[in-house]
Amino acid sequence: MRECNKHIQEIADYIDGELDAKLCDDIEDHLKGCKNCRLMVDTLKQTVILCKDGEKEELPESISSKLNEAIKKRWEKKFGKA
Numbered sequence: 369m370r371e372c373n374k375h376i377q378e379i380a381d382y383i384d385g386e387l388d389a390k391l392c393d394d395i396e397d398h399l400k401g402c403k404n405c406r407l408m409v410d411t412l413k414q415t416v417i418l419c420k421d422g423e424k425e426e427l428p429e430s431i432s433s434k435l436n437e438a439i440k441k442r443w444e445k446k447f448g449k450a
């Protein structure tokens with residue numbers, strides 16, 4: 369689970385499309401072997417879509433931070449603190 373916690377921020381960036389290619393590969397590698405993170409990505413993608421309300425705009429910084437907070441809280445609730 370340590371591995372997963374390490375990836376939370378990267379997963380958020382990955383979903384935002386802000387991750388560089390190298391890290392993207394790392395994440396996708398991890399996702400292949402980790403059901404928990406795949407679930408997280410699916411959940412977050414839906415959250416992001418809701419936030420964006422169907423529009424292809426960059427998430428404002430404030431929403432991005434809130435999303436990151438939400439990820440952490442959701443993660444800790446589900447899997448416990450790191």
Ligand SMILES: [Zn+2]
Pocket residue numbers: 371372375398402403404405
């Ligand atoms: Zn994982």
